[in-house]
Amino acid sequence: MFTITPAHIGSIKDDTLSGLTVALALVPEAVAFAFVAHVSPEVGLWAAVIVGFLAAAIGGRPGMISGATGALAVIMAGLVIQHGVDYLFPAVILMGLIQISVGVLRLGKYMRIVPYPVMLGFVNGLAVVIFLAQLQQFFDIDPVTGEKTLLETPILMATLGVVLMTMAIIHFLPKFTMAVPAALVAIVSTTLLTLFATQVGFDFGIKTVGDVAPIGGLPTLPDFSQTMGSWDQIVDTFMIIFPYSFAFAAIGLVESLLTLGVIDEMTGTRGCGNKECVGQGIANIVAGSAGTMGGCAMIGQSMININSGGFGRLSGIMAAVSLALFILFGSSLIEVIPVAALVGVMFIVVLATFEWSSFRILRKVPKHDAFVLIVVSVITVITDNLALAVGIGVIISALVFSWTSAIRVVADISVNEEGAKIYVINGPLFFGSAKVFSDLFTPDDDPDEVIVDFINSRVVDHSAVEAIDSLAERYTKRGKNLHLRHLSVDCTNLLNKAGDLVEVNYEEDPNYKVADDKLA
Numbered sequence: 001m002f003t004i005t006p007a008h009i010g011s012i013k014d015d016t017l018s019g020l021t022v023a024l025a026l027v028p029e030a031v032a033f034a035f036v037a038h039v040s041p042e043v044g045l046w047a048a049v050i051v052g053f054l055a056a057a058i059g060g061r062p063g064m065i066s067g068a069t070g071a072l073a074v075i076m077a078g079l080v081i082q083h084g085v086d087y088l089f090p091a092v093i094l095m096g097l098i099q100i101s102v103g104v105l106r107l108g109k110y111m112r113i114v115p116y117p118v119m120l121g122f123v124n125g126l127a128v129v130i131f132l133a134q135l136q137q138f139f140d141i142d143p144v145t146g147e148k149t150l151l152e153t154p155i156l157m158a159t160l161g162v163v164l165m166t167m168a169i170i171h172f173l174p175k176f177t178m179a180v181p182a183a184l185v186a187i188v189s190t191t192l193l194t195l196f197a198t199q200v201g202f203d204f205g206i207k208t209v210g211d212v213a214p215i216g217g218l219p220t221l222p223d224f225s226q227t228m229g230s231w232d233q234i235v236d237t238f239m240i241i242f243p244y245s246f247a248f249a250a251i252g253l254v255e256s257l258l259t260l261g262v263i264d265e266m267t268g269t270r271g272c273g274n275k276e277c278v279g280q281g282i283a284n285i286v287a288g289s290a291g292t293m294g295g296c297a298m299i300g301q302s303m304i305n306i307n308s309g310g311f312g313r314l315s316g317i318m319a320a321v322s323l324a325l326f327i328l329f330g331s332s333l334i335e336v337i338p339v340a341a342l343v344g345v346m347f348i349v350v351l352a353t354f355e356w357s358s359f360r361i362l363r364k365v366p367k368h369d370a371f372v373l374i375v376v377s378v379i380t381v382i383t384d385n386l387a388l389a390v391g392i393g394v395i396i397s398a399l400v401f402s403w404t405s406a407i408r409v410v411a412d413i414s415v416n417e418e419g420a421k422i423y424v425i426n427g428p429l430f431f432g433s434a435k436v437f438s439d440l441f442t443p444d445d446d447p448d449e450v451i452v453d454f455i456n457s458r459v460v461d462h463s464a465v466e467a468i469d470s471l472a473e474r475y476t477k478r479g480k481n482l483h484l485r486h487l488s489v490d491c492t493n494l495l496n497k498a499g500d501l502v503e504v505n506y507e508e509d510p511n512y513k514v515a516d517d518k519l520a
Helices: 012-036 041-058 070-083 085-104 108-113 116-138 153-175 182-199 231-267 273-289 299-307 313-328 339-353 357-361 367-383 386-407 434-439 462-477 489-494
Strands: 139-141 148-150 410-415 421-429 449-459 481-485
Touching: 012 041, 012 070, 012 182, 012 299, 012 313, 012 339, 041 273, 041 313, 070 085, 070 231, 085 231, 085 273, 108 273, 116 139, 116 153, 116 231, 116 299, 116 339, 116 367, 116 386, 153 182, 153 339, 182 339, 231 273, 231 299, 299 313, 299 339, 367 386, 386 434, 421 434, 421 462, 434 462, 449 462, 462 481, 462 489
Parallel strands: 421 449, 449 481
Antiparallel strands: 139 148, 410 421
């Protein structure tokens, strides 16, 4: 757990060095995600620059890194393959507009309904996805057939050696000094070592960033005349891209806001979800207009940044600016970095991201929470669709909550001195508990005077109001008097059959709203 101190906030040195480290780690990730989305490397690299810079500058979470991500790249690939890359850029722009709307309407707050087991499942699943994405660096891929073959033994051993050396430096260096980010030292050290080994005749054929894809040059501005040249084209394009844009926006915001929550917990500070939605939206509008693939928050790079001491906005800005400088002027230097060094950095990120404590608590938490944690993790890994995984997790949690809340509705029953039977209701009355509530009463056996006291209950929705009305009708048909106490004024206004049976006590009766479409 990290604690922010005044020395951390706005630390120019820490933010600058951390941003530089993140920029180095962004290169292979951006290139890899560009390949996944079936676009050129520059499209992914400049997306990391534009989205990273704007989200860091105007977003709601200092220290969070944004750029091209695998979760978005997978869906973008479907659009590019089916309709062509020309439709990707207006789709990214529309994605940004949707995200701004979410922020302006202050809908980001609804991320608070994501239960903690869903958060754990999201983090664990994403850690596994990051880990699996790195494994492709240990294989050769046939460019024609796509067939994977394990690297030859000397190359594989050398690659593993660089990975382990990188991880060792990152792990042990902080025990001696925190003056510079350990990840940056590890990347520079392993790069110099591999260059030296090559110069003295020990060239093991370790892949470098340049081997994966050459970098350099400015992004190519999109030609919107192909998709938005006329009004008919605009309509047709909108019909094609809207489902994709909505999915882009949903996945981007889920990943961004959950990453924001993770960093909040790590640093003991609080970001602004709605502001982050707007920041991400503006960033994606600019990215799509510039001919890049857009993006969202990146939990892996964000963890690198936080672990390296980058807590301020300057860290994200420096990461984007450094990456742009690398692309324009330092591409030859970046291309000699062994990919294995960056894999080592990401493996450390995986170890830091994965919530290992979840294994320990699985037997201690309720079974439904453990089930949700596992389901979200598995769906995240299998589909790489964070929005789907989180959505299913929230739905399962909501259903379980409704069920457990429904069965907890009970009544304390007594008889007063006048012989009236009193039902004191305990627990929330809503659509899930309405049937349980109705079954608590025995109109045929009850005396002529019955009192239902809601002092320990709350009427939540119109289904609950209907249940109270139905109860009143059951007693009225039997010629018995039903008295209702401690109901909200809002609830009594909705009652039809039971409206005249409510005893109003203005000093004791609660005042709360009932969820009902008639009140809208």
